Amino acid sequence: MTTPLPLCIIGAGSIGMRHVEVASLSPAVQITAVVEPHAPRRAELSAQGLTAVASIAEVPAETRAAVIATPTQDHAASASACLSRGWAVLVEKPTAATLTEARALVAEAEAAGLPLFTGHHRRCHPFSIAARDALAEIGDLVGVQGLWSLRKHDTYYDVDWRRAPGAGPLLTNLTHEIDLLRFFVGDMTEATALLSSARRGFVIEDTAAVAFRFAGGALASFLVSDAGASPWNFEASSYENPIIAGSGEDYLRFVGTEGALAFPSLTRFGRSGPGEIEWSKPLARSPGPAFERIDPLLAQIERFAAVASGGTDTVLCTGADGLAAMEMTLAAALSGKSGKPITPAEVPGDYTGV
Structure with missing residues (x-):
């Protein structure tokens, strides 16, 4: 043992x-x-x-x-x-x-x-690990559409720091999604963001719409909001957080040259017959596999223990991966402030998103 x-x-x-x-x-x-x-x-x-x-x-x-x-x-x-x-x-x-x-x-x-x-623990879910192999089945990736929206209760903002600069959903919540997308797809090279505080009226944003460019040429669009009630967010989709109501609804869609994939169910849409895949032919729908629900923090600490004891791991978020997620999150924040696309190299080393 x-x-x-x-x-x-x-x-x-x-x-x-x-x-x-x-x-x-x-x-x-x-x-x-x-x-x-x-x-x-x-x-x-x-x-x-x-x-x-x-x-x-x-x-x-x-x-x-x-x-x-x-x-x-x-x-x-x-x-x-x-x-x-x-x-x-x-x-x-x-x-x-x-x-x-x-x-x-x-x-x-x-x-x-x-x-x-x-500690980007979402990588450790079985469906997250399986998604990388599933994406290989939809051809060359064209784009990703993501929606993370849930309505935080009003009293959540009774705490002063939760209304202060830096506490909005872009820096607090979108960073998880950026790491997960990098885990699935690879490096991001550019972010363009629009920010809005129209619903809650705080100095921080309550909603952000962000476009990303991946190094491989694919594009992504992501809407993140803590003011809009919806079943489409990682926590509801995965039932990960016991204080957030589950929905089981997919919140990410991947589109490729050979088909499409929904996440986290891993429902796949692909070839239904011979010949070219094109718009006159229906896509065949294949349900994703069933996955056991786990505690991802437990899985993460056990993977960490294995590496610390001399093993290797291709799932955990390395320090370099965490740095890259920070760079793209801050690039999105800076884009929202400046109104122009931002690359990681353009983010100042001392910039905190505020």
Whole structure:
């Protein structure tokens, strides 16, 4: 039996405790400590039977890996401190507060030969992994249409920071979709965005319409909104988040030269007979396979443990992938502010989308 990976979790907020939850369930890892600077919170953790310490310096010596779930502005400092100790690192998205910090962190991990991953866990769903093979069946990709829209309840915005610059759905929610599209299709090279705050009237956008160009020539259009009620979003489609009502409706459509694919059901539309596929011939509809529902955070931490123990993985979001998702998210934000297409190279290293 493989020895569990000794792992610490840095940050004991809501997402940090989700990592504690899945790590406690997994035989692949053993929690050595939870790092939490706030003394009353440490007392609560200790009462739960967890080893709680105030700083990374106090983490037990046998630790070999870390999950970082602190506020974004701390990601780079904590990740760097862990890498300096020779630990493998999984840092929640975004990889760092700025592109400059994220680039330095990726370079540090590469120089040290240590695994660095960003917590874009949606990749770990079985239907996400299967989508890459399914896309190969629809020919050369022409384009992608995406719709992520749900209506956040009014009291969600009673918290001041949720109405502050940077808290809109573009930076908060679209970044997940960008990473998933990159996982499916590959590199993006350009973003063009329109922003609107017409429905809620806040200083932040409530809706964004974004067009992307992929390196392979395909195009994508994506509408993201937290003001529009709909069944079309990842959370409802996948039943991933228990506080968001499920729908089972597909929210992504991929169009290729040989057919089309809906996600996450992986319903495929393709050739119905011999000869050229063209508009006078109906497309044959093939239902996608059934997938077991899993906890993607549990799958992610077990994949992380396998890599930290010397294995390889083609699913997890590497630090470089997390950096690329940041670049395109910020390119979309800058495009919305400037009114012109933006490439990743045009995004300043200190730009935060605000």
